[in-house]
Amino acid sequence: MEIPIFDIFSSRTSLQFTFIVKMSSTTASTSTSTSASAEGSTKKPIVIITIGMAGSGKTTFVQRMNSYLNSLEPPQAPYVLNLDPAVTSTPFDANIDIRDTVNYKEVMKQYNLGPNGGILTALNLFTTKFDQVLGLIEKRADNLRQAAISHVILDTPGQIEIFTWSASGAIITDAVASSFPTVVAYIIDTPRTTAPATFMSNMLYACSILYKTKLPFILVFNKTDVERHDFALEWMTDFEAFQAALANHANSRDSEGEPTYMNSLMNSMSLVLDEFYKHLKAVGVSSLTGDGMKEFFEAVEASREEYEKEYLPELERVKKEKADRLNAVKEDSMRRMMADLAVDRKRDPEAFDNDRWEREDDDEDDEEDVDVDADDPDLVDRSEEHGPEEGEYIDLTQVRTNRDVEDLNIRWKRPG
Numbered sequence: 001m002e003i004p005i006f007d008i009f010s011s012r013t014s015l016q017f018t019f020i021v022k023m024s025s026t027t028a029s030t031s032t033s034t035s036a037s038a039e040g041s042t043k044k045p046i047v048i049i050t051i052g053m054a055g056s057g058k059t060t061f062v063q064r065m066n067s068y069l070n071s072l073e074p075p076q077a078p079y080v081l082n083l084d085p086a087v088t089s090t091p092f093d094a095n096i097d098i099r100d101t102v103n104y105k106e107v108m109k110q111y112n113l114g115p116n117g118g119i120l121t122a123l124n125l126f127t128t129k130f131d132q133v134l135g136l137i138e139k140r141a142d143n144l145r146q147a148a149i150s151h152v153i154l155d156t157p158g159q160i161e162i163f164t165w166s167a168s169g170a171i172i173t174d175a176v177a178s179s180f181p182t183v184v185a186y187i188i189d190t191p192r193t194t195a196p197a198t199f200m201s202n203m204l205y206a207c208s209i210l211y212k213t214k215l216p217f218i219l220v221f222n223k224t225d226v227e228r229h230d231f232a233l234e235w236m237t238d239f240e241a242f243q244a245a246l247a248n249h250a251n252s253r254d255s256e257g258e259p260t261y262m263n264s265l266m267n268s269m270s271l272v273l274d275e276f277y278k279h280l281k282a283v284g285v286s287s288l289t290g291d292g293m294k295e296f297f298e299a300v301e302a303s304r305e306e307y308e309k310e311y312l313p314e315l316e317r318v319k320k321e322k323a324d325r326l327n328a329v330k331e332d333s334m335r336r337m338m339a340d341l342a343v344d345r346k347r348d349p350e351a352f353d354n355d356r357w358e359r360e361d362d363d364e365d366d367e368e369d370v371d372v373d374a375d376d377p378d379l380v381d382r383s384e385e386h387g388p389e390e391g392e393y394i395d396l397t398q399v400r401t402n403r404d405v406e407d408l409n410i411r412w413k414r415p416g
C-alpha cells in the first residue's frame with residue numbers, strides 16, 4: 001500500500017521531491033497487533049545505521065535483519081529506509097526510499113557530475129528534507145512501540161566518504177541520534193579483509209566514523225560463510241599477532257631486507273588502533289545463511305544501553321553548553337546596552353527623559369514623511385507644452401523638471 005505524503009518542487013534543481021511511505025503488510029499488521037509486550041510498549045525503536053564499503057553486503061545484511069526480525073515470535077517488523085539512490089533493486093520493501101524522492105541520474109545531468117558525485121549530491125538534496133523523514137518515523141514509531149522490539153534500519157550508499165566528511169552524513173546521524181537510540185553497524189567484507197593492509201585501512205575508516213558520530217558502534221564481519229572472522233578478532237585483541245601477520249605478509253620488506261615504509265607505518269598505526277578497538281563490539285555474521293544474527297541483535301540491545309548511558313548525557317551536555325553560550329552572548333549584549341543607556345542619561349538627563357516614543361509624534365512624522373507627492377516633480381515630457389520648439393531640444397542631463405524648464409526658460413539650440 002502506498003501513501004503519497006507530499007510533493008516538493010525544487011526550482012533550483014527542477015527535481016520532483018515525493019515522499020512515499022510504503023506500508024508492508026507485515027508492518028501494517030504489527031501496528032494493529034494487540035499482542036504487544038508491555039516491555040516493548042515502553043521502548044523507543046532503535047535505529048541501526050548500516051555503513052560499509054561498496055560490496056561489503058550492506059543491502060543483503062539489511063534484508064537479513066528484516067527477515068530475522070520478522071521470523072521472531074511474536075514477529076517484529078522493522079521500519080526500513082533505503083538511502084542509496086543508485087541501487088537498482090532492493091530485496092526488501094523499503095518504507096521510505098530515496099529513489100521515490102530524488103532521481104540521481106537527473107542530478108548527474110543537471111549538476112554535470114559523475115556517478116559518485118551524483119549519489120553524494122542526491123543524498124545532500126534528500127538530507128534537506130530529513131526533518132520530514134524523522135517526522136514520518138516518529139509517527140510510525142508510536143505504532144511500532146506496540147511491537148515487542150522495534151527497529152528502524154537505514155541502508156546507505158557504499159560511498160563511505162558520506163559518513164567520514166560529507167555534511168549529509170553528519171546531518172543524518174545527528175538527526176536520528178537526537179531523536180532515537182542509535183547504533184552504527186559497520187559492515188566489513190571479511191574474505192576481502194584478510195590482508196593486514198586492507199584490514200587496517202578498513203579499521204581506519206571505521207575509526208574515523210566512530211569519532212565523527214560518537215555513536216555506539218558494532219563491527220559486523222560479514223560473509224563468514226566464506227571466511228571466518230576469527231583472524232580479525234585475534235588481530236584486534238592481540239597486538240603482537242597483528243605485528244606477526246604484518247611481518248609475514250608479502251612485500252613487507254624491501255630489497256635490502258628492511259621493513260618497507262608501509263610496513264613501518266602500519267606497525268605504528270596498529271598501536272593507535274589498539275585504543276580504538278576497546279570501544280567496539282565485533283560480531284561475525286553471514287547475511288547469506290543468517291548465521292550470527294542472534295549475537296548481532298544482542299550487541300544492538302547492549303548498544304541501546306550504551307546510547308542511554310553515554311551518548312544521551314553527552315548530547316545533553318553539548319546542548320546545555322550551546323544554550324549557555326547563547327545566554328552568555330545575550331546577557332553581554334544586554335549589559336552593554338544598559339551601560340550605554342546609563343552613559344546617555346548621565347550626559348544629558350533631560351534629553352534622556354524626553355527621549356520617549358510617542359504614538360502621536362510618530363503619526364505626525366509619518367504624515368510629513370509620507371506626503372512626498374506634494375513636491376515631487378514630474379519628469380519632462382518632450383511632447384508636452386514645455387517641450388522644445390522645432391529644432392530645439394531639452395538636455396535631460398541638465399533639466400529635470402517642468403518647473404526647472406519654466407523657471408529657467410531653458411531652450412538650447414539642437415546641436416548642428
Ligand SMILES: Nc1nc2c(ncn2[C@@H]2O[C@H](COP(=O)(O)OP(=O)(O)OP(=O)(O)O)[C@@H](O)[C@H]2O)c(=O)[nH]1
Nearest residue numbers: 053054055056057058059060157158223286287288
Ligand atoms: N557469500 C556471501 N555473499 C554475500 C553475503 N552478503 C552479501 N553477499 C554478496 O555480496 C555482494 C554485494 O552485496 P550487497 O548487499 O549488494 O552489498 P552492498 O554493500 O549493499 O553494495 P553497494 O550497494 O554497492 O554498496 C552480493 O553479490 C551479495 O550476494 C554473505 O554473507 N555471504
